[in-house]
Amino acid sequence: MGYRIPVHMNGAFIYEIVMETGFDGLKEELKKLNLGERKVCIVTDSNVAPLYLEEVETIVSSCCKKAEHFIFPAGEEYKNLDTVRNLYETLILKQFDRHDYLLALGGGVVGDLCGFGAATYLRGISFIQVPTTLLSQVDSSIGGKTGVDFDSYKNMVGAFHMPKLVYSNTAALKTLSEEQFSSGMGEIIKHGLIKDASYYQWLMEHSSEIRSRDLAVLSEMVLVSNQIKRDVVEKDPTEQGERALLNLGHTLGHAIEKLSDFRLVHGHCVGLGCIAAMAISINRGLIRSEELPRLVSVMKQFDMPVTVNGLSAEQIILTTKSDKKMDSGTIRFILLEQIGKAFTCKTVTETEMAEALHHILT
Numbered sequence: 001m002g003y004r005i006p007v008h009m010n011g012a013f014i015y016e017i018v019m020e021t022g023f024d025g026l027k028e029e030l031k032k033l034n035l036g037e038r039k040v041c042i043v044t045d046s047n048v049a050p051l052y053l054e055e056v057e058t059i060v061s062s063c064c065k066k067a068e069h070f071i072f073p074a075g076e077e078y079k080n081l082d083t084v085r086n087l088y089e090t091l092i093l094k095q096f097d098r099h100d101y102l103l104a105l106g107g108g109v110v111g112d113l114c115g116f117g118a119a120t121y122l123r124g125i126s127f128i129q130v131p132t133t134l135l136s137q138v139d140s141s142i143g144g145k146t147g148v149d150f151d152s153y154k155n156m157v158g159a160f161h162m163p164k165l166v167y168s169n170t171a172a173l174k175t176l177s178e179e180q181f182s183s184g185m186g187e188i189i190k191h192g193l194i195k196d197a198s199y200y201q202w203l204m205e206h207s208s209e210i211r212s213r214d215l216a217v218l219s220e221m222v223l224v225s226n227q228i229k230r231d232v233v234e235k236d237p238t239e240q241g242e243r244a245l246l247n248l249g250h251t252l253g254h255a256i257e258k259l260s261d262f263r264l265v266h267g268h269c270v271g272l273g274c275i276a277a278m279a280i281s282i283n284r285g286l287i288r289s290e291e292l293p294r295l296v297s298v299m300k301q302f303d304m305p306v307t308v309n310g311l312s313a314e315q316i317i318l319t320t321k322s323d324k325k326m327d328s329g330t331i332r333f334i335l336l337e338q339i340g341k342a343f344t345c346k347t348v349t350e351t352e353m354a355e356a357l358h359h360i361l362t
């Protein structure tokens with residue numbers, strides 16, 4: 001059930017995405033990086049540490065000069081510069097130099113923060129992604145977008161910094177909460193909507209195996225999502241065009257995430273944003289109106305929220321305007337021209353957004 005996917009950029013091999021059911025294979029992969037003279041600091045959070053740190057640290061210690069760890073409190077509210085500062089302090093205290101490595105063990109919060117620490121400490125050191133949530137295995141560990149939130153604005157400070165290896169252990173998904181598992185489905189549904197209608201259909205047809213976390217079906221799903229994301233980031237590593245399509249659902253989704261004070265998880269906000277983006281696409285006559293109830297039904301199959309209460313359309317639109325999806329005063333939106341085909345649009349009006357938001361606001 002394992003697989004490996006190489007990632008190339010500008011024609012050169014950059015790193016491999018390796019997927020296994022267990023951490024055993026990590027040792028072989030680390031050996032290939034020749035870490036014998038290097039220190040490695042495992043960056044993880046307070047929920048993942050008790051579950052997997054000991055096992056991973058034992059493996060890492062056997063492949064490098066010295067393994068250290070940095071644990072921060074779990075949660076999006078800790079994906080910020082204060083935590084990065086604490087990480088820098090640890091690295092300085094442990095005398096990490098330019099040749100040493102960081103290893104992100106955890107979900108997208110850990111991966112984004114650790115990657116940003118690696119991108120900036122000593123002007124850039126190497127890092128490895130060991131994603132442990134569904135969302136991070138299918139999306140955030142791939143492509144080198146790293147960063148942290150600033151004043152609760154999502155990913156306001158960041159850098160593109162590619163990992164040296166992505167190692168996903170799908171067996172780690174067994175310990176994930178239902179809420180976090182269904183959050184990952186938000187990005188997965190997004191992958192189908194922007195790039196692959198047959199994958200979108202496949203998700204609906206395999207919802208019961210996916211929900212019961214059947215390892216063979218999960219592996220297949222992680223593989224397809226990895227290939228979709230890999231293909232996009234290979235073509236456009238620094239988001240000059242095509243990569244922006246991965247932002248479907250994020251324009252309004254990020255605003256909803258911020259306004260909920262991060263009580264709503266990222267993937268669920270992306271799902272809500274996808275409903276709104278689809279509603280705009282339908283209103284513009286781009287796709288058939290039956291697609292909206294179909295999307296709502298897929299999201300419900302995966303226990304995702306399809307409405308949100310306590311927020312107003314005005315608040316969400318205002319927050320979107322202070323987010324970074326602005327381009328010379330215009331909001332950058334991703335719309336669908338058909339299922340499996342997305343495009344960037346800079347002409348979506350506030351009236352269109354407000355109308356679309358009525359589908360999800362209660």
Ligand SMILES: NC(=O)c1ccc[n+]([C@@H]2O[C@H](COP(=O)([O-])OP(=O)(O)OC[C@H]3O[C@@H](n4cnc5c(N)ncnc54)[C@H](O)[C@@H]3O)[C@@H](O)[C@H]2O)c1
Pocket residue numbers: 045046047048051074075076079106107108109110112132133134135136139140141142143144145146154155172173174175176177180183184187266267
């Ligand atoms: N860089 C990118 O390309 C990219 C892409 C998508 C999302 N993101 C970012 O990723 C973040 C969301 O990531 P996430 O959904 O992984 O959230 P997360 O990192 O907060 O993890 C979710 C929760 O699950 C816990 N957890 C992690 N692995 C576990 C496991 N195996 N078993 C039990 N509990 C586990 C964590 O401690 C946390 O409490 C957001 O900040 C989002 O902006 C980045």
Ligand SMILES: O=C(O)C(=O)C[C@@H](O)[C@H](O)[C@H](O)COP(=O)(O)O
Pocket residue numbers: 139142143145154155187239243244246247250
């Ligand atoms: O990899 C990308 O590119 C993405 O946009 C993936 C998104 O799922 C992810 O949430 C990303 O962090 C959003 O980036 P942002 O630049 O819109 O903050």
Ligand SMILES: [Zn+2]
Pocket residue numbers: 187250266270
């Ligand atoms: Zn996302």
